[in-house]
Amino acid sequence: MNPRLDSVLRGAVAAVQANALTPLYALPTAVRRRLAGPPIQIDGNTLDPELQLLVRVEKLLPRTTKSDAATARAHLKTLCALVAGPPVELQRVTELTVRGADGQLGARLYVPRDAGRGLLVFLHGGGWVVGDLDTHDALCRSLSRDAGIRVLAVDYRLAPEAPAPTAAEDAIAAFTWAVDHAEDLGADPSLVAVGGDSAGGNLAAVVAQQCVRRNLPQPALQVLLYPALDLVNRRPSRDLFSEGMILTEDDIIWYRDHYTPDPKVRTDPVVSPLLAEDLTGLAPTYLTTGGFDPLRDEGAEYATALRAAGNDLTYVPHPSLTHGYANLLNIPGTTREAQTHLTTHLKSVLY
Template sequence: MNPRLDSLLRGTVTAVQTNALTPLYALPTAVRRRLAGAPIQIDGNTLDPELQLLLRVQALLPRRTKSDAATARAHLKTLCNLVSGHPRELQRVTDLTVRGADGQLGARLYVPRDAGRGLLVFLHGGGWVVGDLDTHDALCRALAADAGIQVLSVDYRLAPEAPAPTAAEDAIAAFTWAVDHAEDLGADPSLVAVGGDSAGGNLAAVVAQQCVRRDLPRPALQVLLYPALDLVSRRPSRDLFGEGGFILTEADIIWYRDHYTPDPSIRPDPIVSPLLADDLTGLPRTYITTAGFDPLRDEGTEYAEALKAAGVEVTHHPHPSLTHGHSHLQTLPGLTRQAHEALTTHLRQTLNS
């Protein structure tokens, strides 16, 4: 790295910590490319240079280890605030409560100005340990605004205080509550979808499966954004991308897994590892994304193929140049924005028909 460019990058990091990402991505494209460094190519994929720049900035920020859940939760909030940008304005954002598996759960309803009759029950990521309504507020606002649907974000109970399968049971209960109360929310009960990112994608997949198994109302669509689907086996993508600073690390995966499933005997159960279910027939149509530089890439791809083999209608976007967590980065120029547009277009077309 050129010393002058390195000095500029460090100065930009200071500005980023103070004013989020606006100063960094206001730089000319040629400067951003030089700051990002030489292209990173692994397994036939080339990392998006805008994401590569963000990863360089992240590497210069103070390092924090996941010593305990409270510290990890605070760190995620800081990172989400860094990348969220200006909140999208909607017609209405309302905090409410929904039914959980054992009592009421907090939730937040996002209603855009052009809301149709579709509703997405959204389950946030964060390894079942971190994340909440606030960490995913910007993403839910963007989904509602750009897809023209209502989004109901659910604050399910977290591990280690509430280990598996608590989060899954909360998600099932919250989804069925949303169907039961869809008319009250201004939505069509037949157009209620379930979705989530990462661990939330895991929970969304579990909801879809368990609704079929338990003869509960089925989602109109399941939206699985770079989901975690198998807590037992590992695949080549974990070896390729578990190190190197691609957002989610091997150490992260193990830390989250051990907090969510301290009892290893539950890990093969489909209520924790939906990829291991022996029957996927009858599941709702599916929108699934994977990222080329994500340790979870291969299990997502495998699930997409298994669903297709079971006769499920699947739309799979592999996004070869992106990393885990890219849905939070829709304000960046380039490929992350394109991924967001593909998702919201699909939601609009599917849930507003």
Template sequence: MDSLLGSAVSAVQANAVKPLYALPTAVRRRLAGAPIQIDGNTLDPEVQLLLRADGLLPSTTKSDVATARAHLRTACKLVAGNPRELHRVTELTVRGADGQLGARLYVPKDAGRGLLVFLHGGGWVVGDLDTHDCLCRALADEAGIRILSVDYRLAPEAPAPTAAEDAIAAFTWAVDHAEDLGVDPALVAVGGDSAGGNLAAVVAQQCVSRDLPRPALQVLLYPGLDLVHRRPSRDLFPDGFIITEHDIIWYRDHYTPDPGVRPDPLVSPILAPDLTGLAPTYIATGGFDPLRDDGNEYADALKSAGVEVTHICHRGLTHGFMNLLAVPGAVQEARAHLTDHLRAVLR
């Protein structure tokens, strides 16, 4: 069995994950090993297989920034599958907090008048338009909406709150230029995964506090929302589930070299004193994510503030599951739930 797993891993390293998931279901289950159960949740066997395939993904141990960025680009290519064909994908620039930012507009074949301004994950340090290209294509195609992916500035070159200010500026640019983008300004949403979910939450809050146009929806995918406090899920899943405790600290220290900025809601939006009046919210968390409790707690706080919230905790999934486009089963079901919601709200 180990030799079969080794052969599958070799194929995956050369050709992405397709060969691994082409194996019969019964074989995949045996390769995944005994079920992993923590905190009352059972890890999805398809994701468990991905994690068990030793050497499948580049090491997540963070050393220097350039290496970490290269690792994420490689990892995303391995798990993304084939990119969706869309009606049009256009490179453009949008307004940032201090000059222009690169961006990419995804237009599906059957595009409605809605737009999601998407802010990629990567701990505010890694990630770019290309690492999340396949995800944005899939969301645009399945939801039938336009996606505007924004290449905000990264740390450590641009520490906090630069990324947050870029995100706010880019979102307001999208609303101002909605007609040029072919969308209804009342149907412009903001969203992102992980660090991008943090930035999307900041945008939704600051649009209220700064009296800016508010998003039609905020989409927070397994967001990291608090750079000050740690919650129990970080102790439950410190290693072995896509993102590690070491990763979280490494990202935090690069994004906020000055610890004094960490309590600011521009950096830790869960610490905002008032959440009333925020946009309707979609929050997706993973049961095996060290950042799970951030999203779960924020969903509860938003509900208490009277915000309309759709919160799904995908109990068998890890951090980063939306990017695992080539993984069947629960990952695809999670994405379908998201795109159904986007279609319902923005179409």
């Protein structure tokens, strides 16, 4: 790399350390491409160059090792603030409480201007250990505005303080509360969906399954963004992308061990929904995977299983994206295209 580009890259790293991605992505496209380096191609897929730049800059930052839950939670808050961009303006955002499995949970209702009648109960990612209403505030605002629907984000209880299946039971209780109170929230009870990213996608899949098993009201749609679905079995994508692509193998093990300190619970479909024996009769599904995500193969396998069981499925693989792309709202390129595809689908079903 020539000295001028090297200087630019050092400036980009400094900008990221200062929690400001805007200067990095304000650089001319040609400069960003050169900073990102030669295209990364793995397993027939080419990494989106805008994400490749972010991955490269991230590798130059001081490595943050997950030690305890509190430190990891603070780190995720910092990262999410970094990539969020300016807050999306909505008609209103309201703090409230919803029913959990054992008491009340914090929640946040997002209402856009000119809202339709649909409601998405959103369950944040973070390995069941980190994440909260604030880490996914930007994503929920964007979903609400662009799909024209209400979004109810739920602050379910986290591990290790509340190990599995606490988060799943909280999610089930919160979803059924949302259906029961849909009209109070300004929504149609028949248009209440459930969704989430990563660990939140796991919980959304559990909600959809358990609503059938427990004879509860079913979601109008389940939205599974690069979900974690199997805490027992390992697939090739775990080896292909074990390092350097946002979510690492060490991360996966750390989250799993905190959420399920008792390995015996990992085979339960309330923890690993991909292991459910019967997948018939589930809510219509919108499921995405990233081509550079260690969880890619379990998501693709669940899509195949859902289709084989006769379910209505919209499966959208994003070959050039990494895990966590939905939170990267301040990055141009394919991440924005993926967000547009999602919100268009949400609007078509729930508006």
